[in-house]
Structure formats: C-alpha cells, structure tokens
Amino acid sequence: MTKFGQIVIGPPGAGKTTYVDGLSQYLSALQRPISRINLDPAADEPPYQPDIDIRDLCTVTDIMEEHSLGPNGAMLFAFEYIDLNFDWLEDKINESDSNYLVFDMPGQVELTTGHISLINILEKLKKKLDCRLVVVHLTDAQSVADPSRYIAVCLLALRTMLALEQPQINVLSKIDTLPRFGDLPFNLDYYTQVQDLDYICDYLNRQRHTQRLEGLNRAICEMVEDFGLVSFETLAVEDKASMTKIVRLTDRVCGYVFQGELAEQDSALSLFTSAMGSLPGEHDMDVQERWLDAREDYDAYEEEMWKEEGELVAKEESERESMSTQNTKQSPQPPSQVTEMRPTVNTFSGAERPTIQTTNRAKS
C-alpha cells in the first residue's frame, strides 16, 4: 500500500515537535489516521504519544556513553545506526495501519545538509515502503527580523533542497510571534516570495556592521535567486486557517490529494480542480494583515468565531442527547445522523471580517 506523509525538519527550536503535535490533532479532527514517528533519538518527552519511537532502537545518551562521543557526533552516529538497522523501522511502519506518516526529526542541520544517512533512509522509505513524502522545513519566523540571518536561512533552505532532493516546503514557523520583534524593514510577502534580494543587500549595505560583507551577501543572494527554488509559507500552529493551508499544500505536494475520497471520484476535472485550485487563505487572507497590521482585530474576531462555534457544538450535543433519550424510551431507531466537526476552511471568509485602514506596504 502506498504511504504518504511529511518529514518535518529544521534548525533546533524551530517548532518541529509542536507542529507534529498540532498536525496530529488537526488530522484526527479530519478523521485521517496518522502514524506519528519520533525520529529524534535525543528527544525529551514529546507532547504527543509517538506511534513509533526511535528511542526504542537507540538514544543519543547511550551512544555518547558507549562511544565517548559528544552530542552532535552521537546524533550523526545514531542516524548511521538507523540507516544500518532500517529493517527495524520498516517492520514498525508495516505494523501500523495508517497510510499517513509524520516524521519528527532532530534539529541538527548537518543531518539535512549532506550527511548521507538521512538521504539513504529517505531512499529506502521510498523504494521499500513506497512512501511519498514531502519535506516540511521549518524555520523560526524571528529570522526575518534580522536581514543577515534571513539570508542565511534562504541559503540553508536551498542547501537542504539540493541535498535531500525531495519535494520540500519551506515554512516560517511561529509567525504569530513576529510582532514582538518590532517593525520589519520589508513587508512579509517580500520575505516569503524570495525575489529581488538586491533590496535586502542594499539594506545591509546601509548598516555599518554588515557593509564589509557586501560581496558575500550579494553572491549568496544571487545564487539563491538563480536557483529559483526557495520560497516560504507561514505557520502559526494554533491558527486553524494557517494549519489548513499547510495541510492542503502538503497534500498536493506528496500526492495525498489523489488518494481517498478524491481517488474514488471518476471525474478528472474534480480531481485536478482540487489538486491545482487555489488554497484557502491564498487570496482572501493576507498574512501580513492577519499577524502584523491588524492582529488585535483579527484575534478578537477569531475569539468571537470560536465562541459561536463552541456554542453551536454544545447545542448540537444537547440536541443529540435529548434525541437519544427519546429514542431509548421509544422503539429502537437507526442511529441519527451525526454532524461531523470539521475545521472550517477559512475562518475569515465571513462578511464581518476586520477591515484595516493602513498597512505598512509602502515600505517595500
């Protein structure tokens, strides 16, 4: 059976484990069974219960003790060990019934920028288990507040894409924290689209401490632009619209969209409309507006929507309860239709969405 899924990578603290936890909750609400696979042999207790846990095979602490290695060396050793003992992982995956796998990776960037073990593991997942995975590369959105760090992040994203040779989505995580870092020199879409990096080089040349690196910065930016591979999505893990967009995108990229309900439809048109049509939030919600320009208005609006949704669910629940009490009193009836709780596609599609007077668009 073909398996689909995501392999979640990114520097330490980028939010990988939190995303896997959020994704698992989100997909269970959609009634999509998933296997959560902790591939971090140095993980403390993750907030989710892993269905497969690499720490049952090896832990960084044991490797450090047995082989007198430091934490980074032990992590690379652990991945070589996983590669050699791939059968263990293969058996565990075969035992699980779910055909959607989510891998939570450690934060060591060495693993994703050229170390051969992860490349081998991905190859085996593809060849032996027929896994179609999308790499979700998370980076803390804080990096856009510092232009030189942003350039490094673009370079890392490109390096990872070239090293792993997998379909990859780069994501600026924790976008909800961005207002904490003050006004950005450019609008958010400038950072997500990764175009015209000359502007950022010019900006850095106006800063005293980065002027002397002009040649290096320009060379890196030119290379990133020439490849034309890097762009970023945004993610706030607790925001439903944001998660919806990432799930829809990953489903398309790994091909999951062609499975399940859609695969059963004979209409090629509906299949391709789902695969190629616009994503929720792509046009009608601007991330800059949501998280930077009018955040408080949106937060208040969203709270109101959640309250209404909660009241609706509570009402439905009490109606169901009273119906089932009536049914037990009367003759046996077939079970009543249950309204499924599904995440709303776009929280901000209502007429009452907040309007804002000004944006800082002029900056770019």
Ligand SMILES: Nc1nc2c(ncn2[C@@H]2O[C@H](COP(=O)(O)OP(=O)(O)OP(=O)(O)O)[C@@H](O)[C@H]2O)c(=O)[nH]1
């Ligand atoms: N505000 C906010 N905080 C987040 C978000 N995602 C993650 N965090 C926080 O970021 C911190 C690090 O998150 P983790 O999920 O442990 O990061 P990680 O990438 O798994 O870290 P390592 O496994 O150590 O590399 C935690 O305190 C999370 O609560 C988000 O979308 N918004």
Ligand SMILES: [Mg+2]
């Ligand atoms: Mg983690």
